[in-house]
Amino acid sequence: MKFRSLVSVAALTLAGVAAAGAAQARDQIRIVGSSTVYPFTTAVAEQFGRSGAGKAPVVESTGTGGGMKLFCAGVGTDHPDATNASRRIKKSEFEDCKKNGVADIIELKVGFDGLTVANSKAGPDLNFTKEQIFLALAKEVPGPDGKLVANPYKNWSDIDKALPNEKIEVLGPPPTSGTRDSFLELVMEPGAEKVLADLKKSDAKAFAAAWKTIREDGAYIDAGENDNLIVQKLDANPKAVGIFGYSFLEENAAKIKGAKIDGVEPDFDTIADGKYSVSRPLFVYFKKQHIGVVPGLDKFIAEYVSEKALGEDGYLSRKGLVPLPTDQLAKVRADVEAQKPLAADAGL
């Protein structure tokens, strides 16, 4: 009977599947973490695989927070060897790691990612201060009497006459995104500090709520995690303004242009030397305990910090990573090669 033979084949395969399920030793490096660092770590992983030093590592894109959770869950081949992070490890995460036996963490600062505010080439040249961006995007801003009121600004020119007389329409990352967190910390907080200096002194909690809460009346549009989508929307709508990573501005220079923030244009040099202030450092964290256990991990770290990867003309800078200044890179390289673990008092 045809059907019966089909069933028995299925049953056999099922048994095979169950047998193959036993956990096995790992010969492949596993990395988790931030989607912002993902394009860079994957490039290193590929080069590492090509060089013949070992199998190309598996790099998952889980987000910084999710990556930290997996990374800190424990030591051993069931747990990842490294995690990408678009911010520094938090003290709570560090302690969580310690608690689960991840005693020694090697921190590698790989470079910077500029956060850009950009619009279509067909739109006006923009020059914002952080204060103006705060006033345009915060849910509550100081009213005429200094008290917080619901954001009344409809057009950019309502905030400052020098800004274009266009509706405020900003496409940006959703709340779940690490880019959104960075935007809040790098732009909204300093902007709020200027506007709400008194509130900061009198009520720190209310102040934090003020810069952390983005308006929800349609002026700020959650455009999803996909930065290419924002670029496409900007291209189609010259009046809109978008927020995304610098590498997307670089790749799409024919369609969009970056706005100056506090008078500084976002480009490779201004981000590298720190003049453009809206940039964040990117990190990769490694487990020291896995070096020597997972084959090739030390060689992978060496590849990551090598001049041809992280150097000024390295392949990562061609992928849009803004590298560290030479002296900082030398220090990072020395620390990582000495496998110096992150100290508990590193100022996390």
Add this chain to the structure above:
Amino acid sequence: MTDIAAPPQGARRFGLSSAEAQARLRRRHAAEARFRAYGIGAIALAAIFLVVLIGDVIVKAMPAFTEYRLTMTVTPTLEQVSSDGTTDPQALRSGDYDAVLRRGLQELFPQVTTRALRRKLNNDLLSSGAAMTLRNRVLADPSAIGQPVTIEALLDDAADLYLKGLMTGRRESVGQGQAQVTLDGEDVVLTSSAPDFARALAEVKESLREEAAADRREAARLTAAAADVAGDQREALQKRIADLEGDAAAAEARAAAADAPERLTADLPSKLVFINGGIVKLTEIGASEARGTVLVPLANTDAVTAGGWDILTLTQPEANRRLDDQVVAWLEDLKQRGMVASHFASRFFTSGDSREPEQAGILGALIGSALTMLVTLVLCLPIGVGAAVYLEEFAPKNRLTDLIEVNINNLAAVPSIVFGLLGLAMFLNFFGLPRSAPLVGGLVLALLVLPTIIIASRAALKSVPPSIREAALGIGASHQQAVFHHVLPLAMPGIMTGTIIGMAHALGETAPLLLIGMVAFIVDVPGSITDAATALPVQIYLWSDLPEPLFQAKTAAAILVLLAFLFIMNGLAILLRRRFERRW
């Protein structure tokens, strides 16, 4: 039948010929015609959406199916390609093939001597995959070492995009006049007897005029705004207005002087002149003469007759491109020499993922999806059909089976991410199965699909006429024989349809795969169900989020592959269904 023969007086008349009846009939016919029109309209609308959607994807995917390659001859030496001087495969694998290619490029452009230019030549023209091609060639045939080898080297993604015309618009115009070439230090001065350069100059002047107009508009807007404010802000505005007015006036003055030479900056469209076998990039343009730098050396400085030279305008200014004019000139030169050509990108179907857009392939994800689907099918078809047969044919009807039925129906509506969480907690953390493996992906998706298959199978079993079952029982078959020999084969088409719907659903899932580690960058093509793998929808999601434009094309191409996979899967199911199908 008296009512037909003689309708009673005063009752409603149903005659078909009365005007009233005719109107009613017309109304009914009109209603039917309207309904048909709605139906056709709905189908046409759906068809238009489908055509637009698929057409858009196909158009966007086209650049991913071709690739430009440079046909070059190189001579690999033993010192370069072997790390220890032997032809041992291990030593050959770690050789420096880039050095071989560098020398090959150097031979193509012997005049490139400065360090910066050489680096550009080595980095911006060829993909890093070219060295892999050469390596595989040498590994396959070590006797080629020391001999000239002709390879088709893959170009870098930016060069590829330029040649496909996706980076900048190109406008070629033939030189109308006789051109004179004179050398002036590093520069070349070109003159033409016809107004070739005057036309180019006019374009520059026009762009100056536009720039000035834009500045004026902005200044006018700010002037209006400045009237409303006071103090520092007003001063800042006025300063800005003065700057804008100044810029506008300067640009207007330059535009007005129709014959005054203009510099071509990186913000203006580039102009390359092809003359005497070389390429000159114009840096300054006048009414009758132009000055430029040499990008590809000229064979001689002889005068050229009309029609013997060309001007190429790249509409996208150099500052907005990833490829600068020097590399463009090299590419144009290679194209003229007939050394670069477009080929079908078979690499896209034969290699795994890569961070270099020109080398990224879909095979890894395709195999990953196929393995995952295999695991899902093998698990959920027997279990699903078994459960359906038992519940429908054998199980007593009581509270417990009712409860099970309600739960199965509810499970079908559970969001897929929940199954991912379940998979993470059970298969990875409890059973210790490997992360990112198609085995776990298949297990999770099987859980997702099971309710669909059970519900569809039960419906299919229910729809088999009771007469079949009763006839089998009537001639002495046992209950089991009746079900397995007669009812189940007849229900098979319906079961297959349910399975197809379930599997198609599973094929497009990404959310549960995120949690079990299949949303990952994996270079190696998986060989078994426990190897790390990713799946087609995940690959689409990952590629769509990368900045390089060629990845957008690959995203669209991957969507087409996913659709093709779906068609093949459904086609197979229909084929199987035909074989099992029995009519009564």
